[in-house]
Amino acid sequence: MSAAAELLLETARRGELHHAILCHGPSAAALREVSVGIAKTLNCLNRTAGDDCTACQRIERRMHPDIHFIEVTGERKMISVDQIREIVAAATLRPYEGRNKVFIIDPANALSVGGSNSLLKTLEEPASDTTFILLTRSPDLLLPTIRSRCQMIFVGGEVETNDALAASIVAGLTRFSDERDTAALLGIASVIASQEEVSDAVALLGKVLCDAVAGRFPLSIEQAKLLAAADATTAAIRWLGVNADARMLVEQALAELVT
Numbered sequence: 001m002s003a004a005a006e007l008l009l010e011t012a013r014r015g016e017l018h019h020a021i022l023c024h025g026p027s028a029a030a031l032r033e034v035s036v037g038i039a040k041t042l043n044c045l046n047r048t049a050g051d052d053c054t055a056c057q058r059i060e061r062r063m064h065p066d067i068h069f070i071e072v073t074g075e076r077k078m079i080s081v082d083q084i085r086e087i088v089a090a091a092t093l094r095p096y097e098g099r100n101k102v103f104i105i106d107p108a109n110a111l112s113v114g115g116s117n118s119l120l121k122t123l124e125e126p127a128s129d130t131t132f133i134l135l136t137r138s139p140d141l142l143l144p145t146i147r148s149r150c151q152m153i154f155v156g157g158e159v160e161t162n163d164a165l166a167a168s169i170v171a172g173l174t175r176f177s178d179e180r181d182t183a184a185l186l187g188i189a190s191v192i193a194s195q196e197e198v199s200d201a202v203a204l205l206g207k208v209l210c211d212a213v214a215g216r217f218p219l220s221i222e223q224a225k226l227l228a229a230a231d232a233t234t235a236a237i238r239w240l241g242v243n244a245d246a247r248m249l250v251e252q253a254l255a256e257l258v259t
């Protein structure tokens with residue numbers, strides 16, 4: 001765990017944690033680890049940052065009634081407004097058995113505009129004994145109205161690479177380069193849209209395109225087109241935060257290679 005994460009847990013242990021924190025960093029696993037660590041620290045029966053007491057065990061197994069995990073479900077890749085309405089309602093209740101209700105939104109960049117707006121008032125004035133933890137790769141992916149209501153903490157951690165996906169992107173780009181077959185680009189968009197962490201997958205596409213510009217693997221595609229496509233992936237990641245269709249965004253970005 002990073003020094004920043006350790007400090008965060010110590011702040012939570014002293015009862016001085018802000019009621020809404022935005023943890024950001026490149027590693028989804030590190031973000032999850034620190035969020036669960038905070039939930040344990042706020043509810044551990046022995047007041048530790050996590051041990052084998054029944055509260056910590058139940059948090060670890062996601063069976064603690066006061067710890068809520070709000071995540072992406074189903075095909076949409078977004079957290080629904082209904083999910084947010086549920087947590088807004090749950091946030092008004094007293095804890096069932098713990099000291100502190102914790103709502104972990106993972107990833108917070110999967111909040112739609114509607115969901116974000118539904119959450120604003122609760123984020124600003126939560127009931128006592130309530131903590132919101134928003135996780136994201138980058139605060140830039142969230143609406144400013146959400147960011148401004150949270151204390152931002154950089155958690156650190158290593159960038160996670162998805163070698164299989166990177167290889168699949170390189171294979172698709174190479175096929176397009178060799179055969180000028182746009183079906184190869186549509187295939188890349190389809191694979192990326194099917195990933196669990198779509199914004200991470202789009203970011204990886206951007207990185208692969210930059211690698212191609214730098215000549216790390218050979219493609220007969222003009223550099224200007226590769227750069228335009230890489231730029232378009234950055235814009236696409238922002239649009240993902242406002243509920244846009246991932247496959248369409250990636251197809252549009254890759255269309256820069258064709259025009």
Ligand SMILES: [Zn+2]
Pocket residue numbers: 040043044045046047048050051052053054055056057
């Ligand atoms: Zn414990």
